[in-house]
Amino acid sequence: MDSSALRKLLKLQEADMRSKDMETRLETLPKEMNNLIAQRDKIAAGTAAAVTVVKKIKLRIQQDEDLIAELESASEKLRQQSAMVKKNNEYQAMLNAIELNKKKISEAEERILAAADELAEAKKSGAKIKFANDAEIKNLRVEFEELFNFSKVVKEEIAKLKAERPDLIRDIPPVLLSAYESLRTNKEGAPPLVTADNEICGHCRLKITAQTAVAIKRGEIAHCDNCQFLLYDPESLQS
Numbered sequence: 001m002d003s004s005a006l007r008k009l010l011k012l013q014e015a016d017m018r019s020k021d022m023e024t025r026l027e028t029l030p031k032e033m034n035n036l037i038a039q040r041d042k043i044a045a046g047t048a049a050a051v052t053v054v055k056k057i058k059l060r061i062q063q064d065e066d067l068i069a070e071l072e073s074a075s076e077k078l079r080q081q082s083a084m085v086k087k088n089n090e091y092q093a094m095l096n097a098i099e100l101n102k103k104k105i106s107e108a109e110e111r112i113l114a115a116a117d118e119l120a121e122a123k124k125s126g127a128k129i130k131f132a133n134d135a136e137i138k139n140l141r142v143e144f145e146e147l148f149n150f151s152k153v154v155k156e157e158i159a160k161l162k163a164e165r166p167d168l169i170r171d172i173p174p175v176l177l178s179a180y181e182s183l184r185t186n187k188e189g190a191p192p193l194v195t196a197d198n199e200i201c202g203h204c205r206l207k208i209t210a211q212t213a214v215a216i217k218r219g220e221i222a223h224c225d226n227c228q229f230l231l232y233d234p235e236s237l238q239s
């Protein structure tokens with residue numbers, strides 16, 4: 001038997017399987033790209049958190065500096081007033097208040113000193129985090145662009161395969177083509193046309209009948225008696 005129909009069908013199947021692979025790949029791409037975006041957001045949040053730590057320490061320092069300024073001006077006022085009071089107990093109360101302010105100021109100064117160390121540490125570690133995270137985000141961006149470009153290539157290839165398909169199905173006997181087409185939409189995405197090595201169907205793995213074995217040896221394309229997939233003998237391509 002002329003093997004040209006078989007050759008054509010195999011060529012069609014090769015293109016269809018390739019197209020299917022490409023489509024499957026294309027379906028996974030948005031998820032992969034979203035994963036990269038999520039990773040980037042997480043890393044950017046890490047950088048922002050390090051900046052927030054620095055800001056909070058600066059704010060604490062600022063609050064203590066404001067407090068010191070307030071206490072100093074309050075004490076200054078008390079000193080001026082104390083020069084004018086005549087009663088000893090009032091004078092003493094003012095001195096006590098000034099003394100208390102002094103204590104509060106020195107506590108605030110201690111906090112500022114501690115916070116200054118903390119600030120230097122936080123800035124240092126924040127810079128380190130930013131440096132590492134920026135590099136990682138840059139890598140993610142490269143990866144994202146690669147996926148994006150790859151998706152374009154895949155789409156182009158799918159379009160090309162689709163455009164070429166009418167040429168591939170031309171001259172395939174209609175009965176054969178329609179059997180192929182109805183098998184092609186199987187849910188495993190398995191190739192409809194398979195070999196039967198040692199008389200075992202390449203799809204369902206069951207033994208084919210002697211009659212079918214003879215038919216494919218003759219170069220025919222036959223249906224598996226069990227799963228109905230199309231069977232052929234690769235040796236018939238050699239003639």
Ligand SMILES: [Zn+2]
Nearest residue numbers: 201204224227
């Ligand atoms: Zn089978």
